[in-house]
Amino acid sequence: MELLKKLIPILEWLPNYKKSQLRGDIVAGITVAIVLIPQGIAYALIAGLPPIYGLYAALMPQLMYAIFGTSRQVAIGPVAMDSLIVATGVSTLALTGSESYIAIAILLALVVGTIQFLMGIFRLGFIVNFLSRPVITGFTSAVALIIGLNQFRNLFGVEFVQSDQIHVLLEDILFRLQYFKTNTTIIGLIACAIIIIFRRINKKIPNALIVVILGIVTIRFFGTQLSDVAIVKDIPSGLPKFSMPVIDVALIRELMPIAATLVMVGYLETISIGKTLEAKQDEYRVRPNQELVALGLSNMVGSLFQSYPSASSFSRSAINSESGGTTGVSAIVSAILVVFTLLFLTPVFYHLPKTILSAIIIVAVFNLINVREARRLWRANNLDFWLLLATFLATIFFGIEYGILIGVVLSLIVLIFRTSRPYVAELGKVPNSDFYRNKNRFKEVLLDEEILVFRFDAQLFYANSNYFRDKLDEMAEEKGKALKLIVLDAESINRVDSTGIEILKERIIYFNKHNIQFYFAGVKGPVRDAFFRGGLLDVVSLDHFFMRANGAVKFYKTGDNQNQKKYAQYIHQAYK
Numbered sequence: 121m122e123l124l125k126k127l128i129p130i131l132e133w134l135p136n137y138k139k140s141q142l143r144g145d146i147v148a149g150i151t152v153a154i155v156l157i158p159q160g161i162a163y164a165l166i167a168g169l170p171p172i173y174g175l176y177a178a179l180m181p182q183l184m185y186a187i188f189g190t191s192r193q194v195a196i197g198p199v200a201m202d203s204l205i206v207a208t209g210v211s212t213l214a215l216t217g218s219e220s221y222i223a224i225a226i227l228l229a230l231v232v233g234t235i236q237f238l239m240g241i242f243r244l245g246f247i248v249n250f251l252s253r254p255v256i257t258g259f260t261s262a263v264a265l266i267i268g269l270n271q272f273r274n275l276f277g278v279e280f281v282q283s284d285q286i287h288v289l290l291e292d293i294l295f296r297l298q299y300f301k302t303n304t305t306i307i308g309l310i311a312c313a314i315i316i317i318f319r320r321i322n323k324k325i326p327n328a329l330i331v332v333i334l335g336i337v338t339i340r341f342f343g344t345q346l347s348d349v350a351i352v353k354d355i356p357s358g359l360p361k362f363s364m365p366v367i368d369v370a371l372i373r374e375l376m377p378i379a380a381t382l383v384m385v386g387y388l389e390t391i392s393i394g395k396t397l398e399a400k401q402d403e404y405r406v407r408p409n410q411e412l413v414a415l416g417l418s419n420m421v422g423s424l425f426q427s428y429p430s431a432s433s434f435s436r437s438a439i440n441s442e443s444g445g446t447t448g449v450s451a452i453v454s455a456i457l458v459v460f461t462l463l464f465l466t467p468v469f470y471h472l473p474k475t476i477l478s479a480i481i482i483v484a485v486f487n488l489i490n491v492r493e494a495r496r497l498w499r500a501n502n503l504d505f506w507l508l509l510a511t512f513l514a515t516i517f518f519g520i521e522y523g524i525l526i527g528v529v530l531s532l533i534v535l536i537f538r539t540s541r542p543y544v545a546e547l548g549k550v551p552n553s554d555f556y557r558n559k560n561r562f563k564e565v566l567l568d569e570e571i572l573v574f575r576f577d578a579q580l581f582y583a584n585s586n587y588f589r590d591k592l593d594e595m596a597e598e599k600g601k602a603l604k605l606i607v608l609d610a611e612s613i614n615r616v617d618s619t620g621i622e623i624l625k626e627r628i629i630y631f632n633k634h635n636i637q638f639y640f641a642g643v644k645g646p647v648r649d650a651f652f653r654g655g656l657l658d659v660v661s662l663d664h665f666f667m668r669a670n671g672a673v674k675f676y677k678t679g680d681n682q683n684q685k686k687y688a689q690y691i692h693q694a695y696k
Contacts, residue, residue: 129410130187133447144444149453151326151443152195152436156454157461158332159198159436159484161352161469162477165274166203166267167428168216168282169225171352171469174198175462176360181418181430182455186448188414190407191394193445195436195454196418199389200485201260202382202431204267208284208520209378213371216282224375227365229423229430231372231379236387237416245387245408252534254504255527256388257493258511262523264488265516267481269293274478277304277350286516303346304475307335311479319483323442328480335476336468343471350474355466359459360426381524386431390415393437400441435484507534542578544591547609547669554670556609569602571676573641573669575609580620589623596631603636607672611642621654628659639664639672 125132156178164174177198185196206225207216214221239245269289273280278299281292311331318327339351394406419429440450497505507530515523547556548565556573559565572595580588596603608624628638643651643665651657666672 126407126410127413128188129190130448133192133404137447137449141446142449145447145449146453148440148443148445148450150457152440152445152450153454153457153461154326154329155436155439156195156197156433157458158328158477158480159433160458161355161472162481163198163200163203164428165474165477166200166207166270166481167198167225168207168211169222169428170217170355172355172462172466173222173225173426173428175458175466176425177422177427177430178458179360179422179455179462180425180427181422182451182458184418184421185414186451186455188410188417189448190404190410190414191390191397192404192447193397193437193441193450194390194394194432195440195451196390196415196432197430197436198428199431199433200267200481201263201389202386202429204263204270204284205378205382205385205520206428207282209375209381211282213374223366224371225428226423226426227368227371228375228379228382229419229428230365231375232382232386232429233416233419233421233423235379235383235416236412237420239383239387240409240412240414240416243409245391245412251384251388251528252504252507252531254493254497254508255511255531256392257490258508259385259515259523259527261489261491261494262512262515263520264485266520267485271478271481274350274474275305275308275482277301277348277475284519301348304349304473307338307346307349307473308475308479311335311476312483315479315483323439331476331479332469332472335473336471339471339473352469352472352474352477355469357463357466359462362424363426365423377521381521382429382431384524384528386415386419386429387412389434390432393432393434397437397441401446403446434488503534507531536583539578540583541587542576542584544577544588544595545575546595547573547575549670549673554668556669568673569599570604571607571673572596572599572603572605573607573609573673575612577612579615580613580624581615581617582619585619585623588620589627592627596636605637605639605673605676606631607639607641607666607669609641609669610644610647613647614644616647616650616654618654621651621656624651625654625656625659628656632659637664637676639666639676641666641669641672 157175160174160178161171162174164171164177167173181196185194189196206228210221210224210228214224239247266284266286266289269286270280270282272278272293273282276297278296278301280296281288283289283292311334314331314334315327318325318330339346339349390411391406391408394411398404398406415431419427422430494505494508497508510530511523511527514526518526545558545560546567548559548562548567549555550557550562550565557565558575559567574592574595576588576591578584592606596606631638638660640660648665666675
C-alpha cells in the first residue's frame with residue numbers, strides 16, 4: 121500500500137482529507153479558474169492555436185496532476201513560456217492555426233509527456249541540476265521579453281512578424297509601428313493600466329477577469345464605433361473529444377529539439393514552484409522524479425484530449441496557495457469550472473478584444489524579467505552574473521532553443537572550471553591550540569619552514585589532478601630547500617578517482633627522492649578505501665595516515681604520538 125501511495129500520491133492525502141480544508145480548496149479552485157480561463161484563451165493565441173485549445177490544456181492536465189503530483193498546490197495548465205516555445209517550434213513545420221499545425225502541437229504534447237514520464241520512471245530528475253539558477257533566471261527573463269514583444273501585434277492591432285529573436289522583432293515593430301490602430305491601442309493600454317493598478321492594490325483582485333468583462337461589455341455596446349478592434353469571435357462549445365494523435369516517426373524526429381526544451385523548461389518551472397510552496401508548510405514533500413511522472417502523464421493524457429504542452433504556472437500556483445488551497449481538490453474544482461465554461465460560456469467570449477488578452481499576457485510576463493537578481497549577482501558573484509547575462513543575450517538574439525542549449529553548455533563549462541580549479545590553502549598552527557587554519561585568513565597562525573600543510577577543497581579527479589600537482593609543487597617551491605615534510609589535509613576531499621591516485625603516487629615518489637616525507641591527515645573512510653585499492657600503500661606507509669594535521673606534525677617532530685599509534689592500529693585492523 122505504501123508503494124501505491126508513492127506512485128499515486130492522491131491515495132496518501134485524500135483518505136485523510138479534512139472537512140475544514142474544503143472551504144479553502146473551493147475558494148482557491150474558483151479563484152484560480154477565474155484567472156485560468158482568460159489566461160488559457162490568451163496563451164493559446166501565443167501558441168498560434170485557436171483560443172479553445174487553451175481551455176483544453178486547462179482541463180485534463182490539471183486532473184492528472186491532482187492525482188499523480190506530489191505538490192498539492194501547484195497549478196498546471198497552459199503557460200506563456202511553453203506556449204511561445206510551441207509556436208517557435210511548430211511554426212517551422214506548418215502554417216500557424218492550420219489543421220496540421222494543431223495536430224503537430226497535440227503530437228508535441230504526447231512526445232513531451234512521454235519523455236517526462238520516462239525520465240521520472242528512470243529517476244533522471246537530477247539532469248535538470250545542470251541548469252544553474254543564473255541560467256534559469258537569464259533564460260526566463262529573455263523569454264518573458266520575447267513573449268511580451270510578440271504580443272505587440274495584438275496590443276497595437278498591427279501584423280508584426282512573430283519571432284523568438286529580438287532584433288527581428290524590434291526591427292519589424294519600429295518599421296510598422298506607424299500603422300497602429302488607435303482604438304485597439306487605447307483599449308489595450310487602458311487594460312494594462314487597470315491590471316497594474318489592481319495588482320498594486322491587492323494581488324488577490326482578479327484583474328484579468330475584470331479587464332475581460334470590461335472589454336466584452338465595451339465591444340458589445342460600442343462595437344459599431346470600434347469596428348476596427350479585432351475580437352476573438354466564435355469559440356466552439358463542448359468538451360474535447362478523445363482521439364489518438366497521429367504518430368509520425370519522421371515528424372517526431374524533427375520535434376525532438378523543441379520537445380527537449382519543453383521538457384527541461386516545464387520541469388524547471390514545476391519543481392521550482394513546488395519547492396517554493398513546499399517551504400511554506402510541513403504537510404508534504406515534493407519528490408522531483410514523481411513530479412516528472414505527474415507532468416508526463418498530464419501531457420500524455422492531455423494530448424489524447426486535444427491539449428498542447430502544459431506546465432505549472434507561477435502566478436496561478438501562488439494564487440492557489442494564497443487563496444487557501446491545500447490539496448488537489450482545488451485543482452478539481454478549477455477543472456469543473458473549465459468544463460462549465462466549455463459547455464455553456466464560450467459564446468460569452470465572442471466580443472472579447474484580442475488587445476485585452478495581449479495586455480493580460482504583457483503585464484504577466486514582464487514581471488518575470490528579473491532585474492533584481494541580476495543586480496544581486498553583480499554585487500555577489502561576477503561569474504554568475506556573466507552567466508546570467510550570456511544566457512539572456514543568447515536567448516534573445518539566437519532564439520529560445522539555442523538559448524537553453526547555450527545556457528546548459530555554459531553551466532557545464534562553469535561547473536568544469538570550478539571543479540578543475542578548486543580552492544587550495546597552506547595551513548598554519550593556531551597559537552596555543554591543536555588547530556590548523558588557512559594562513560591567508562588567519563594572520564596569527566604559526567608556520568614552520570620545514571613543514572607544508574596543504575589543504576585541497578574538492579574531490580581529486582581527472583579534471584583537477586594537474587591543478588592539484590601544480591599548486592602543490594608551487595607551494596613546495598615557496599618553502600625552498602628547508603622543506604622536509606608535506607601534510608595533505610584531506611578532510612575536504614570527498615572522492616578520488618584513478619587519475620587522482622596516480623598523481624598522488626607520482627608526487628609522493630618525487631618528494632621522497634628529494635628527502636621530503638609525505639603524510640595524510642583527515643582522510644575520509646571511502647576515500648581511504650579508494651587510496652588503498654589504487655595501490656597508494658605501494659609508495660607510502662600505513663603509519664603515515666593521521667586523524668588530524670596536528671597529529672601528523674607532532675609525530676614528525678617527536679616520533680612518538682599515542683593517538684597516532686591507536687589510529688594506526690585501527691587502520692591495521694581494518695585493512696590487514
